[in-house]
Amino acid sequence: MQLTVLSGAGISAESGVPTFRDVETGLWAKVDPYEISSSEGWQRHPERVWAWYLWRHYMMDAVEPNNGHRAVAAWQDYADVHVVTQNVDNLHERAGSTNVHHLHGSLFEFRCDACESQFEGVLPAMPEPVEEVEPPLCFCGGLIRPNVVWFGEPLPERAWQQSVAAVGNSDLVIVVGTSSIVYPAAGLPEAALANGIPVIEVNPQRTPLSDSATVSLRETAASALPGLLQRLPTLLG
Ligand code: APR
Numbered sequence: 001m002q003l004t005v006l007s008g009a010g011i012s013a014e015s016g017v018p019t020f021r022d023v024e025t026g027l028w029a030k031v032d033p034y035e036i037s038s039s040e041g042w043q044r045h046p047e048r049v050w051a052w053y054l055w056r057h058y059m060m061d062a063v064e065p066n067n068g069h070r071a072v073a074a075w076q077d078y079a080d081v082h083v084v085t086q087n088v089d090n091l092h093e094r095a096g097s098t099n100v101h102h103l104h105g106s107l108f109e110f111r112c113d114a115c116e117s118q119f120e121g122v123l124p125a126m127p128e129p130v131e132e133v134e135p136p137l138c139f140c141g142g143l144i145r146p147n148v149v150w151f152g153e154p155l156p157e158r159a160w161q162q163s164v165a166a167v168g169n170s171d172l173v174i175v176v177g178t179s180s181i182v183y184p185a186a187g188l189p190e191a192a193l194a195n196g197i198p199v200i201e202v203n204p205q206r207t208p209l210s211d212s213a214t215v216s217l218r219e220t221a222a223s224a225l226p227g228l229l230q231r232l233p234t235l236l237g
Contacts, residue, residue: 003079004163004170005072006188007221008086010177010203014066014222015091017059019177038151042113046143050135051126053146057107058126060089068176068221069095075229082166086178086185088148101159101166103185105148114142155184167192172236174228176202176221180209189213198236200228 009019035041042049065073073096075081083092083100088107092100110119115138124133136144149155163185167173173192180186180201189199189209201213202224210216215235217224 001079001172002082002166002170003075004082004084004166004173004188004192005075006084006086006167006173006175006178006185007072007092008176008178008180008185011068011072011085011221012063012066012087012089012091013177014068014220015063017063017089017091034151037148039153042145042150045132046145047132047134050143050145051129051131051133053107053148054123054126054133055129056088057123057146060091060107063089063091065091065095066222068225069097071225071228073097078229082163082170084163084166084185084188086182088146099166101163103149103155103159103163105146105156107146107148109147110144111147112138112140112142113145114138115140118147119144160184163188164191167197168195170197172232173197173199174202174225175199175209175213176225178203178207179205180207200235202228 013019036049036052069091072081072083072092076098081099083097085092085100085102086104088102088105090108111117112119117138121136124136138144167188170192173189175189192199193212198214201209201216202219202221204218204220
C-alpha cells in the first residue's frame with residue numbers, strides 16, 4: 001500500500017514548536033511573521049530575518065519529535081510512506097521517516113541569495129535570541145539566507161514533482177496539522193479526492209478541507225496518528 005502524509009505546523013505543535021499562525025511568544029511577539037519571512041523583508045532588513053531563522057534553527061535542538069511524528073515513521077513497516085511536509089523543521093527525519101519532501105524548504109539548509117550556492121560554513125552561534133544578526137557572506141559577496149520558501153517564491157521543483165507523484169500513486173492520503181489555506185500544497189488533497197483517492201484529515205479545528213475530506217477527525221496528531229492505521233477499516237468502511 002502507498003500512503004502519503006501531508007503535514008503542516010500542527011504536527012509539530014505537541015513538540016512545543018509554535019504553529020505558523022500562532023502568535024509567537026517572547027522576543028517575536030511584536031514582529032509580524034509575514035514581514036520577516038518574506039523576500040521583501042529580507043531585502044529591507046536581512047539581519048532581522050537572519051536572526052529569526054537562526055533562532056528557529058537553534059530552537060530545534062530543544063524539541064523532540066512527538067508521537068505523531070513517530071507514528072508516521074512506524075508506518076514505514078507496513079506501507080510505502082511518502083511524507084510531504086510544509087514544515088521547515090527536521091522532526092519527521094529525527095523520528096525516522098526516510099522519504100520526506102520539504103515543500104517549503106528547511107531550517108537546516110542555507111544558500112547564497114546571489115549565486116545560490118549551498119552554504120557549508122559554520123553558522124554564527126546564538127546563545128540567546130537576539131533581534132538582529134548580520135548574515136554570513138558568500139565568497140561571491142552575496143548574503144547567506146535560509147533555504148526556505150518565502151511568500152511569493154516558487155516551491156522547490158524537485159520536491160513539488162515528487163509530492164505530486166507521491167499523492168497520485170497513493171492508496172490513501174492523510175492530511176495532518178495544516179490549515180489547508182496555502183496553495184499549491186493545499187491543492188494536493190483536492191487532487192487526490194478528484195482521483196478517487198481517500199483523504200483523512202487530522203486536525204482539532206475545522207479547515208476548508210474538512211467538508212470534502214473522506215473523513216475529518218477532530219483530534220490532535222499525537223493522539224490520533226498512533227492508532228490510525230488500525231482504525232482504517234472502521235473509518236473507510
Ligand atoms: N495536531 C494537529 N493539528 C494541529 C495541532 C495538533 N496538536 N495543533 C494545531 N493544529 C492545526 C491547527 O488547527 C491549524 O489548522 O495545525 C494547523 C496549523 O496551521 P498553520 O499555522 O496555518 O500552519 P500550516 O498549515 O503548516 O501553514 C502552511 O503557510 O505560513 C505558511 O509557509 C508557512 O508552511 C506554512 C504554510
